Structures are given as structure tokens and as C-alpha cells.
Amino acid sequence: xxxxxxxxxxxxxxxxxxxxxxxxxxxxxxxxxxxxxxxxxxxxxxxxxxxxxxxxxxxxxxxxxxxxxxxxxxxxxxxxxxxxxxxxxxxxxxxxxxxxxxxxxxxxxxxxxxxxxxxxxxxxxxxxxxxxxxxxxxxxxxxxxxxxxxxxxxxxxxxxxxxxxxxxxxxxxxxxxxxxxxxxxxxxxxxxxxxxxxxxxxxxxxxxxxxxxxxxxxxxxxxxxxxxxxxxxxxxxxxxxxxxxxxxxxxxxxxxxxxxxxxxxxxxxxxxxxxxxxxxxxxxxxxxxxxxxxxxxxxxxxxxxxxxxxxxxxxxxxxxxxxxxxxxxxxxxxxxxxxxxxxxxxxxxxxxxxxxxxxxxxxxxxxxxxxxxxxxxxxxxxxxxxxxxxxxxxxxxxxxxxxxxxxxxxxxxxxxxxxxxxxxxxxxxxxxxxxxxxxxxxxxx
Numbered sequence: 001x002x003x004x005x006x007x008x009x010x011x012x013x014x015x016x017x018x019x020x021x022x023x024x025x026x027x028x029x030x031x032x033x034x035x036x037x038x039x040x041x042x043x044x045x046x047x048x049x050x051x052x053x054x055x056x057x058x059x060x061x062x063x064x065x066x067x068x069x070x071x072x073x074x075x076x077x078x079x080x081x082x083x084x085x086x087x088x089x090x091x092x093x094x095x096x097x098x099x100x101x102x103x104x105x106x107x108x109x110x111x112x113x114x115x116x117x118x119x120x121x122x123x124x125x126x127x128x129x130x131x132x133x134x135x136x137x138x139x140x141x142x143x144x145x146x147x148x149x150x151x152x153x154x155x156x157x158x159x160x161x162x163x164x165x166x167x168x169x170x171x172x173x174x175x176x177x178x179x180x181x182x183x184x185x186x187x188x189x190x191x192x193x194x195x196x197x198x199x200x201x202x203x204x205x206x207x208x209x210x211x212x213x214x215x216x217x218x219x220x221x222x223x224x225x226x227x228x229x230x231x232x233x234x235x236x237x238x239x240x241x242x243x244x245x246x247x248x249x250x251x252x253x254x255x256x257x258x259x260x261x262x263x264x265x266x267x268x269x270x271x272x273x274x275x276x277x278x279x280x281x282x283x284x285x286x287x288x289x290x291x292x293x294x295x296x297x298x299x300x301x302x303x304x305x306x307x308x309x310x311x312x313x314x315x316x317x318x319x320x321x322x323x324x325x326x327x328x329x330x331x332x333x334x335x336x337x338x339x340x341x342x343x344x345x346x347x348x349x350x351x352x353x354x355x356x357x358x359x360x361x362x363x364x365x366x367x368x369x370x371x372x373x374x375x376x377x378x379x380x381x382x383x384x385x386x387x388x389x390x391x392x393x394x395x396x397x398x399x400x401x402x403x404x405x406x407x408x409x410x411x412x413x414x415x416x417x418x419x420x421x422x423x424x425x426x427x428x429x430x431x432x433x434x435x436x437x438x439x440x441x442x443x444x445x
Contacts, residue, residue: 015277016258021089027034027053030080031097040103044071046081058082061187062205062214063235074108075186076101109183113208116242124182126192127247129221132162133135134275136246137265140173140223141165144261150250152211155240157263165223172223178269179221189218213237213249220249222264229255230262245271252355284326287413287422290385294408297411298363298380300419301356301387308357308364311442313350315421320402321425323412324436340402352395354442365389369396385411387426394426404428404440410439420444 028049033041048055056065059081061073070411073079083094090094106121119125132139141164142157159166164173176194181187181204191200202217213220219233227233231254240263241248247266252259292300303309304371313319320341321328333341346372355366356378365378376390387409394404405430413425423443430437 007083012330014039015316017161021092022053022085022087024092024094026050027055027085027087027092027094029055029083029094031099033099038072038103038105040076041099041101042073042103042105042107042108044073044079044081044099045069046071050085052088052228054086056084056086058084058216060216061203061273062216072105072108073101074104074106074183076104077186109187111208113239113242114183114206116244117206117247118183118187119181124180124184124188126178126180127221128178128265128269128272129175130246130265130267131175134245134267134272135278136267139163139165140168140265141246142265144250144263146252146259146261148261150238150261150263155250155263155355165226168223168225172225174221174223177221179218179266188373189215191218191221210236211239211242213239219283220264221266226262229253229257244268272318282325282327285323285328285413287425288323288326290411290414290416292382292385292414292416294382296416297382297385297414298358300404300414300416300424302358302363306359308355308359310353310355310445311424312353312445314343314441314443315347317443319349319441321439321441322436323425323427323439328439333359340400342397344397344398344399345402348395348397354394365392367392367395383413387411394428394442402438410437412439 028044030047030049032045034043034045035041037043044059044325046057046059046064048067054065056063057069059071060079061071078098080096080098082096083144085092085094109121114120117125129140130137138160139162143159144155144157148156148158164170177191177199178194179189179191181189187204189202189204190198192198200218202215204213204215204218206213215234220237222233230251233251237274238250239247240250245268247268249264249266251262251264253262301309314328315333316332318332318335320336321330330336333346351371352369357364357366361376364375364376366373374392376392378390379388380386381388389407389409393407394409397403410427411424411428415422423441424442425439427437
């Protein structure tokens with residue numbers, strides 16, 4: 001029994017307790033104004049003189065936990081500095097200190113970057129999330145790998161979804177909201193609804209050397225469903241781009257998904273309100289939807305009366321394409337190799353051919369497929385550039401889903417003068433939902 005009692009006693013857990021919080025009177029610091037540098041007291045020096053204690057300074061235009069911090073106030077007024085001490089015994093809120101600045105020193109905010117953000121001294125400027133319709137960004141958000149250098153004018157996003165931030169709804173985005181940076185009487189910041197109702201109100205500081213933005217009392221625009229993903233939405237945000245019309249700010253993700261850069265894209269509200277999209281006609285593929293003089297297409301296909309012309313599938317060049325709205329995307333057989341184009345197609349293009357001729361007073365179509373020759377009569381519907389092969393088809397490949405079975409084909413692209421070098425593109429099927437032709441490229445050997 002005694003042994004058991006000793007065992008119980010020896011296994012009793014140790015108890016721990018925090019140190020007693022330091023008294024305010026035991027925490028020392030210095031707050032001084034440098035009247036030599038600024039006769040109005042605009043330059044303020046904050047210094048922590050208590051070893052083992054971390055002080056957080058909330059000096060209205062920003063926050064800092066540095067042991068020594070220099071703050072420069074551009075505008076005259078009273079500034080109340082709040083001080084929080086982190087001690088071994090817990091958090092101690094110290095008495096705030098109010099300092100008075102008697103003169104403006106606008107040189108601290110008279111910089112092109114301050115002007116780009118706020119509109120300049122005595123002015124204010126509003127920004128909205130970029131929905132991707134202003135020619136500046138794909139959408140409101142971009143992503144960058146944490147190993148990527150994310151700094152001023154030197155970053156390459158890994159992904160830039162269009163419109164909303166990924167997985168965000170329109171409600172999350174609050175598209176009507178805008179944020180305003182002011183230099184009218186002070187560096188003030190507000191976030192407002194579309195109707196002008198203020199949602200948040202505070203101040204901000206732009207570090208033009210470190211290219212960071214610090215906000216107090218207000219935060220940058222961001223979708224609701226991303227707020228919990230990052231812990232630092234106010235202090236030291238990285239400004240990546242700042243021009244008259246565009247603002248890009250990076251925030252590091254800190255949740256369980258791991259570090260990743262969120263890049264938030266903004267456009268100035270004035271620019272967006274007056275933006276007129278540049279309407280440009282798409283650059284269609286050369287030869288798309290060709291126009292032929294009477295008899296020109298027939299001569300192109302056959303070589304003329306009493307003549308015939310052999311055409312090969314362009315297996316060594318660009319044999320197939322999907323021409324959507326007049327624009328194709330393949331550049332060669334490799335563009336669709338082992339997906340649609342395959343080794344069998346390559347072999348067929350090397351040993352098979354088709355021929356159009358005007359022999360015997362008839363329009364004859366012949367197909368030589370791996371040595372097997374079939375033929376029939378073809379006709380041309382000039383109004384639509386269609387060629388009816390009768391019961392015949394273009395070259396076949398039973399191992400490919402691209403195998404053309406159409407008897408009526410359309411000349412989708414042709415080159416009135418350069419067809420001997422550039423060939424002809426023959427459409428075998430059309431997708432109305434995409435305005436897209438599936439085409440084969442035939443050339444004269």
C-alpha cells in the first residue's frame with residue numbers, strides 16, 4: 001500500500017502558472033518629437049527601453065512592434081498613440097500618449113506613388129475590385145507560388161482566374177463596394193457601399209521605399225470567403241503595382257492550406273466609370289470563308305477543262321484543325337497527335353490521295369486509299385462553296401474518331417492565288433454551338 005501511494009504521488013502532474021503581469025510603472029519607453037528635423041513636431045521617435053518586453057505601437061497611421069520606430073506625420077493635428085506590452089505575465093495595455101503636430105509637412109506624402117493612390121494632397125481617390133473587363137487584369141484575383149519572387153514590378157502569377165476570385169460568388173465579392181484613399185486633412189481611408197454608405201473608416205500609410213501598405217480601422221476590399229484564409233489584412237501589405245489606373249496588392253495565405261500569395265487586383269473607380277471597351281474585329285485566319293469568281297473553285301480543284309489534279313493530306317505539315325469563329329488553333333500534326341491525329345493518319349497521308357478532274361466531259365472524283373481506288377461524280381454548289389462527292393468521302397482512317405464520313409464538304413479556307421503552295425482546307429462537320437468547323441488540309445504534291 002505504501003508503494004502504491006508513493007507511485008501515485010510520483011505520477012502527480014506538475015502545475016504551472018504564469019508570472020504576475022508587470023505593473024504599468026515597470027514598463028518604460030520613450031516617445032519624443034524631433035523639433036530639429038520638423039519644427040512642427042512631425043517626426044516622432046518611439047523607443048522601447050524595457051528588456052524582455054515587446055511593445056506594439058499603434059500610432060494612428062500604422063502599427064509597429066519594432067524596439068525603435070520613427071514615425072513621420074504629414075498633417076498637423078493631435079495623434080493618440082496606443083501602446084500594448086507583451087510580457088511574460090500577459091498583455092498589458094498602457095496609457096495612451098497624445099502628441100500634437102502643429103504644422104503640415106506635405107513632403108512626406110508628395111510622391112508619385114502617394115499621388116497615384118490618393119489623387120494627391122488635398123484630394124481623394126476611389127478604387128474597385130477589377131472584374132476583368134477593363135483591359136488591366138483577368139479578374140479580381142491572381143495567385144503566385146510562395147517560392148516566386150513577389151515584389152514591386154517583379155512577379156509572375158501562376159494562375160489568374162477571370163472575373164470573381166476563385167470559388168467566390170458575386171455576393172462574396174461585394175462588387176458595388178469601393179475603397180477610398182484620401183490626403184485631404186490626413187491619410188484617411190474608407191470602404192463604402194455602392195450607394196455611398198460608409199462600411200469602414202480609418203487611416204493608412206504607404207511606404208514608398210518598401211512598397212507596403214498599412215491600414216488602420218479599415219481593410220482593403222476582399223471577398224468574404226477569403227477573410228479567414230489570411231491573418232494579415234492590414235499591416236505591411238505588399239504593393240506590387242501602383243499606377244494611375246491599376247493597383248495590385250499581395251497578401252500571404254496563412255491557413256492550413258499552406259503559404260500562397262493572394263494578389264488582389266483593383267482599378268480606379270474613375271477609370272472604370274469612364275472606360276469604353278476597345279472594339280476590335282478578330283483577326284481571322286487567312287483565306288477563311290473565301291470568295292470565288294465563277295468557275296474559279298472548279299479550276300482550282302481540277303486544273304481546268306480536260307485536266308486533273310491530285311491532292312494529298314498534309315501529314316507532314318498541319319493536317320487538321322478546328323476553326324472556331326474563323327480562327328484555328330493547330331500549328332502542326334503534333335498539336336493533336338495521339339489525341340486525334342495518330343500514326344495511322346501519318347501512314348495514310350504518305351500513301352493515299354484524292355483527285356478531282358474534268359475528263360470525258362464529266363466532273364470526276366477519285367480516292368486512292370492504301371492502293372484501293374474508288375471513284376464517282378462530284379458537283380459544286382457555288383453559292384455556299386460546298387462540294388458534293390456523291391457517295392464518296394475524303395481519305396479514311398477507321399482507327400481515329402476524326403474519320404470523315406461526310407459526302408458533302410465545304411471549302412472553309414482557300415487561297416485564290418497561292419493555293420499551289422498553301423493548299424485548301426475542307427470542312428467535314430460543323431458545331432453550331434461553337435461556330436466551329438472541323439477541317440482537313442489538302443495540298444498539291
